[in-house]
Amino acid sequence: MAQHTDQELISLIRESDYAAFEQLHARFWPELQKLAYKKIGDRQDAYDLLQDMFIEIWEKRETLNFGDRLPGWLQKRLWFKLSTYFRNQGFRKQHQDDFKVYLENENASDFDPIELKEAEAYYEDLLAAINKAIDEMPNRMREVFLLNRNEKYSVNEIADRLGLSPKTVRNQLERAILRLRKSTETYNPSALQILFILWIIKR
Incomplete structure (x- = not known):
């Protein structure tokens, strides 16, 4: 050739x-x-x-x-x-670990093992929708959201880091969470899956 x-x-x-x-x-x-x-x-x-x-x-x-x-x-x-790989991996690992702890605190033994397995599979689909919603956020909104959720920065810390007012940061976070809620609107979850959705969008 x-x-x-x-x-x-x-x-x-x-x-x-x-x-x-x-x-x-x-x-x-x-x-x-x-x-x-x-x-x-x-x-x-x-x-x-x-x-x-x-x-x-x-x-x-x-x-x-x-x-x-x-x-x-x-x-x-x-x-x-x-x-993109590192952003998704960080988001995924953090929420897997946190949700595991959350279920333990909520006495996950009350749930049927099969239902838990289904929730794990559902988690993968839901996470894909969430990551898509994050990728489609405006740059500033995505930056604010990931600093808060992945890096655990407070509103004031984000404001100082990015040179924004705390009110602007809160507005960006509220809009980001609204986008995540909308990204799950088409799902028809079970009780355990609803528990997961409520956890991830309200925490």
């Missing part, structure tokens, strides 16, 4: 040349894999994240702005994927 320049690869990929895409993959995967693994520390997660990134590139090949320098563009896209 002829080796193309980076710009030639971009042009060919835009024309849906899959051989060019495979060449792109082979040329840049090893270095990107090293970077992803260095940041994540888990080979499988790094592989999956990078695989998702390349799939997205192929699926969006006709509309992506690859920029002038392909290596730099790919690294920036990897940083974006990594930031």
